[in-house]
Amino acid sequence: MPSSFKVIVVDLSRNLSSLEYFDTRDQWLGGSGLAAGLFRHFGLLREGPFHPDQPLIFAIGPLTGYFPLMSKTVLGFMSPYTSQYAESHAGGRSALALKFAGYDALVIKGRAEKPVCLGLGSQEIHIQDAHFLQGMDIYKTGKQLRNLNPRNPGHRSILRIGPAGENLVGYACINVDTYRHFGRLGGGAAMGGKNLKGIILSGDSHLDLDPDMTKQYNRVYNEIYSTVLQSGAMRKYHDLGTAENLIPLNELKALPWRNMQSTHDPDVQAVSGEKFAQDYLLRQVACAGCPVGCIHIGLLRERFGQEHEFLYRQVSYDYEPIFGMGTMLGIKSVPEVLTLLEDVDRLGLDAISAGGALAWATEALDKWIITREQTLVRLEFGDLQAYRAGLEHIARKSNAFYQALAQGALIAAEKYGGEDFACVLGQEMAGYATGENYFVSQALGFRHSHLDTGAYGYDQQENSRNIQGAIDYMQEQESYRVLMSSMSGCLFGRKAYPWENILRALSSLGYNYDQKSLQETVENIKCLRWALKFETGFQPEEVKIPSRFLETETWKGRLDPDYLRQLRSEYQEVLKKMAASYREEPREE
């Protein structure tokens, strides 16, 4: 197996690229660890997210392409939302395209003078003029980029930003192959700051399998593949998809509605996964290299003329976007949710943060904290047209109010008032009002994401108000998730990839880790990530948990604010310790 990471470094300022090799496979593994290691090498820890030389790092892992569900790319970057080191993950074809282009990571630094599109293949690098795409939405941009180099239809991945990214909205996303996203923490703005409108990754090369390993590799592959397909462990992701969570969470009184003024609504059936699937599901598609096919595409039929004139749109949906553009805004109709999801995608915004921001603005307007002159439109829960306009105003930063809102609901609240009901925990909350453990986990989490520790699961266990139990759970989950993300695997594959299967998969490719050494490496990557987050400005004491969260009522009754405060104060000490214990190993290049 290759011992060193092969990294292509593209400098947009100098219009030059270089190949660099890092002999750090044992320390960084790949994916999340590789991105963090490369950020430590290339990142400017004391500079802001828009410094021209701040790198954007796309990294894949040692199992990418070799095994099913190893289909994610990890983006490591300085977040325009938090101004701290951040990570975001996306699938689509990006991971396999980068693998077959022949690189373990792509590092982009510098800033182009005018909008450009980077095209990358195994034997070609193009920094192409893209000024004609300026201001263009995600869909049109995608169609235009297909005409640029490298031309390798079917075996390319096309990443791009929309107006929100160009306008440096703090939660602009990077769209990947139309239906997937580097969604959270503002990767789109980081690209916008580089004048980088699109990236085309062309998977045009080959790797020969080691004849001595083929037998073992095929055996492990087939075992994992049949676990994925035949055990049914991942069937739910294909069937209703993540949208199946709407009804259960609503029943638990854990689904935020209308800026989390409520955690339950009797009308949940109107936007349930079942309703989406039965009446609007057009088809499912898959990330390259994953047989699950969890990407659900809804059909939005739209009348555009007096006579029977229709057009149709294909809009991807999932639990979180339905929460962001649906329940959080009091929208109770599938076509209306799909309409907003189409808008949010077209503009290149993160659906969760955009929903949280508009939900806060709606309540602030209702409480006379902000005015109709500031919001430019009468935002009201359930009002589709108002929110369509609101999304445009955010993406275009139409006035001073929307400039603030484009940095996040809490930034706007700090300026205008109404902090107590901003549903922000490090960034706009994900759709889990499950209790204290989740709230602390998102507020202090590495990515401020439900995916950091899955603490919503611990909230649903019995005796979930147990500080040590919660911290142990979060730590164990985080370790596993760091491992999986360092393989660049999809977290939906958790059941197919317990630690021992990852070890077997690695071993079948000639990577010789034992359980102990792999665990130590993962712990060190975990600490490296935290060290980067602290060094780039993270202060857990400063993270606000607005009082709306403390007033939440779930199936367990009212939240226990004392438990939450105590958990928070103990968890932040754990994080500090991890950051402080990162051991930098001697690096060879």
Add this chain to the structure above:
Amino acid sequence: MKILQASRMERCTGCYSCSLACARIVYKSLSWKRAGIHIRSSGGISTGFEAKVCLGCNPAPCASVCPTEALRQRPGGGVFFKEKRCIHCGECAQACPVGAIYFDPIRKTPVLCLHCGQCVSYCPHECLEMVDASKEGKDAQ
């Protein structure tokens, strides 16, 4: 002999499991290209997927142009490939009317579907099947 047919591509989710299986098992590679079946979207994922794969011609134009009989007609459709006989001219790839032969620039040999059926079981949605082409032809008549 049976041939591979991509009969139900309307069901394809674009997971590439078939293509990766062919590369892995038949061509001992990790690749999107070095596979006898190529999956691609035609103008973006919103348009669905198509399979570029040998249609099992009989007679096969690729075999007719092969100067060394490295490619030979296979009963029932498609071709056999004998690598030892190949002089790496690439004529076969030019001759295929549906572009289903990828001429590998590294190994300098054609990469094409051998109708072995290895990929079929990896498709999660039964888009692919092995059919007896001669029988199907007779039924149709």
